[in-house]
Amino acid sequence: MTDLTSLTLADARERLRRREFSAAELAEAHLTAMEEARALNAYVLETPDRARAMAQAADARLAAGDARPLEGVVLGVKDMFATKDVRTTACSRILDNFLPTYESTVGANLWRDGAVMLGKLNNDEFAMGSSNESSFFGPAISPWHRRGANTPLVPGGSSGGSAAAVAAQLCLGATGTDTGGSIRQPAAFTGIVGIKPTYGRCSRWGIVAFASSLDQAGPLARTVRDAAILLTSMAGHDPKDTTSVDLPVPDYEAAVGRSIKGMKIGIPKEYRVEGMASEIEKLWERGAQWLASAGAEIVTVSLPHTKYALPAYYIVAPAEASSNLARYDGVRYGLRIPGRDVADMYQNTRAAGFGKEVRRRIMIGTYVLSAGYYDAYYLRAQKVRTLIKHDFDQVFAAGVDAILAPATPSAAFAIGEKGGDDPVEMYLNDVFTVPVNLAGLPGISVPGGLSAEGLPLGLQLIGRPFGEETLFSLGNVLEQAAGRLSPQRWW
Numbered sequence: 298m299t300d301l302t303s304l305t306l307a308d309a310r311e312r313l314r315r316r317e318f319s320a321a322e323l324a325e326a327h328l329t330a331m332e333e334a335r336a337l338n339a340y341v342l343e344t345p346d347r348a349r350a351m352a353q354a355a356d357a358r359l360a361a362g363d364a365r366p367l368e369g370v371v372l373g374v375k376d377m378f379a380t381k382d383v384r385t386t387a388c389s390r391i392l393d394n395f396l397p398t399y400e401s402t403v404g405a406n407l408w409r410d411g412a413v414m415l416g417k418l419n420n421d422e423f424a425m426g427s428s429n430e431s432s433f434f435g436p437a438i439s440p441w442h443r444r445g446a447n448t449p450l451v452p453g454g455s456s457g458g459s460a461a462a463v464a465a466q467l468c469l470g471a472t473g474t475d476t477g478g479s480i481r482q483p484a485a486f487t488g489i490v491g492i493k494p495t496y497g498r499c500s501r502w503g504i505v506a507f508a509s510s511l512d513q514a515g516p517l518a519r520t521v522r523d524a525a526i527l528l529t530s531m532a533g534h535d536p537k538d539t540t541s542v543d544l545p546v547p548d549y550e551a552a553v554g555r556s557i558k559g560m561k562i563g564i565p566k567e568y569r570v571e572g573m574a575s576e577i578e579k580l581w582e583r584g585a586q587w588l589a590s591a592g593a594e595i596v597t598v599s600l601p602h603t604k605y606a607l608p609a610y611y612i613v614a615p616a617e618a619s620s621n622l623a624r625y626d627g628v629r630y631g632l633r634i635p636g637r638d639v640a641d642m643y644q645n646t647r648a649a650g651f652g653k654e655v656r657r658r659i660m661i662g663t664y665v666l667s668a669g670y671y672d673a674y675y676l677r678a679q680k681v682r683t684l685i686k687h688d689f690d691q692v693f694a695a696g697v698d699a700i701l702a703p704a705t706p707s708a709a710f711a712i713g714e715k716g717g718d719d720p721v722e723m724y725l726n727d728v729f730t731v732p733v734n735l736a737g738l739p740g741i742s743v744p745g746g747l748s749a750e751g752l753p754l755g756l757q758l759i760g761r762p763f764g765e766e767t768l769f770s771l772g773n774v775l776e777q778a779a780g781r782l783s784p785q786r787w788w
Contacts (some may be wrong), residue, residue: 301326306370306469307550308522313359313369320355320369324348324413327371330465331415334440336788337522339452339462341434341564342384343378343416367530367788368411373468376417376460377424378404378514379503383414387505388421388432391643391650392631401503402535403472403514410489415468419458423622423654424474424507427482427726428715429457431654439487440465440784444751447787450709453483459517460487461551464784470518470527474504476511477610478704478730481742484517485704485755488782490524490772495763496737497542499528500535504551508617511610512733519609520781521743521772525549528765552766553773558592560771563697567603570706570728577703577754580745584701587778588771598697600688603732604682610731611724612665612678619662625650657720686736693761699771703729704755708748733759736743741768742784743775744782753782 305463313320321507328345348371355369379397386392400408408414409474419437421429427695429437439452440461452532456473460483463471467684472673473480475493499514505514516527529550533541544720564585569578585595627633634645651659655724692700706728716723733740738759745756756775760768 298786300669302330302466304469305520306518306526307520309469310367310370310526314364316359320352320359320413321349323369324415325351327415327468333340334465334467334788337425337438337440337461337465338435339419339437339458339465339467340373341388341419341458342415344383344414346619348496349406349417350719351627355411355413360584365409365411365749367407370411371413371415371463372407373415373459373471374404375472375474375606377420377457377474377776378472379505380404380414380417384419385417385505386433387423387544388420388434388630389650389652389655390433391625395631399503402500402504402537403531405621406530406533412530416626418462418471421457423505423618424455424476424588425618425654425658426454426721427478429454430712431650431652432776435481437461437563439709440788441487441709441752442787444786448711450752453486453709453711454480456483456491456517456737460489460491463487463489463517463519465512465788470516470523472514473517474512474514475505475734477614478733480515480517481704481740481757482726482753484742486709488753488784489517489519490521490741490776491515492524492528492741492765492768493733493739494528494532494765495739497527497540498739498763498765499534500538500541502535502537506621508614509581510617511614521769521776522550522553523578524566524741526552547766548611549765549769552769555770556592557588557770557774560593560698560767561696562588562593562595563598563692563700564595565598565600565603565700565702567600568729570636570700573577574707577706578747580756584745584775587775588701590772598692598700600692600732602681602684602688606685606732606735607724607728609678609681609685610727610735612674613735615658615662616666616675617662619659619666622655622659634761654720667692682735685732689736689738698761699764699767702757702759704742704757705729708750708752708754729757738762739765739768741772741780743772745775745779747782765780
């Protein structure tokens with residue numbers, strides 16, 4: 298029998314239905330792989346008992362011929378998603394041993410469709426980071442190594458554990474959240490597929506909030522088809538989330554393999570940033586050629602306010618974070634460090650509970666929202682955000698179906714290599730991803746090839762609002778041309 302952990306989600310789903318193996322066997326194979334891969338620190342909590350119980354229930358449904366869309370498919374859950382009666386911490390000390398009494402809507406949708414939960418995956422604390430180094434549980438480690446070296450590399454962030462687990466075959470797919478690139482960047486760094494859907498496509502209910510106007514859930518998977526299958530289950534209207542859109546969910550899998558002939562693909566000239574690695578430039582050109590060969594028309598487009606996206610994002614996101622994280626005070630749940638009085642207890646709890654990066658962003662956010670600076674920073678950043686969205690609207694109004702860009706300005710870097718003395722160095726990793734969040738658009742990262750050092754590089758496709766089907770069709774073309782990437786096992 299083929300190693301069950303090496304199957305794609307689509308293959309596993311079909312073979313489960315044909316009864317070639319059981320959901321229990323599939324779950325056990327992955328639980329064993331997780332044990333052997335603990336050096337990657339991808340999972341912060343394994344849930345073997347729950348996985349076995351869910352797999353057993355899936356086998357009963359399969360035997361009765363009553364299989365649901367994801368029956369028996371094993372998944373990992375980013376620790377930003379509330380999981381009922383299972384520790385959920387957002388990888389922060391301040392949510393120490395928090396046990397939710399409810400399930401996130403995205404999680405509930407996956408379990409409703411028969412998926413099996415293997416455990417909770419590592420992420421940057423409160424999803425604030427581009428490398429997974431700010432996690433209270435320590436960094437997740439990429440399953441990739443530079444050619445001829447064994448330096449530990451970052452898997453990207455904030456969904457680093459999700460990306461590492463999918464790439465290392467420790468689950469068939471995983472949930473992620475994307476506030477400024479936190480699905481697409483780690484997908485690019487680890488050679489897998491990650492899609493950030495249109496804002497409002499997936500419910501945010503039950504996801505620990507970072508920046509509410511930017512956060513969006515999405516899947517990470519090893520193929521475009523697998524990502525499409527997962528998003529079909531994850532998406533949908535939720536009355537508990539006022540930003541959730543009441544639109545029918547298409548069959549995203551049906552879009553995989555559709556012709557892209559006649560589609561117009563925009564290449565934004567402003568994305569040719571200073572200092573971009575030549576191999577990223579070549580990858581971008583190669584991606585455009587692949588799409589052209591499949592019948593797409595390639596055109597140059599302009600997104601003139603792109604250069605303001607990063608500074609605008611790093612005002613808006615911390616401002617919303619400072620507001621959202623005010624609720625963590627040691628009173629109702631999570632960590633509590635006693636003090637002389639209530640104010641002292643608040644201060645002690647937040648000082649001990651939040652890590653350095655989270656404290657930095659809370660302070661930036663509080664500053665830009667303060668009385669003397671609100672107009673100068675926050676209000677101006679929101680105006681810039683409107684201009685960035687307008688740029689995209691104009692490009693799409695001119696008939697462009699999607700935009701092709703790099704996902705990241707470089708391949709994965711080593712743990713401890715960036716952001717030590719200069720946090721801005723780390724923030725620059727998000728240069729190609731944050732405009733998509735500011736505009737609320739869908740974006741997908743698909744592997745495009747390997748760097749000179751043998752590390753994955755990703756191509757990003759940006760779509761019209763609710764144009765995920767187009768992205769899956771285009772992403773499939775890139776995937777067929779580039780081939781799938783897998784790391785050599787060293788752990």
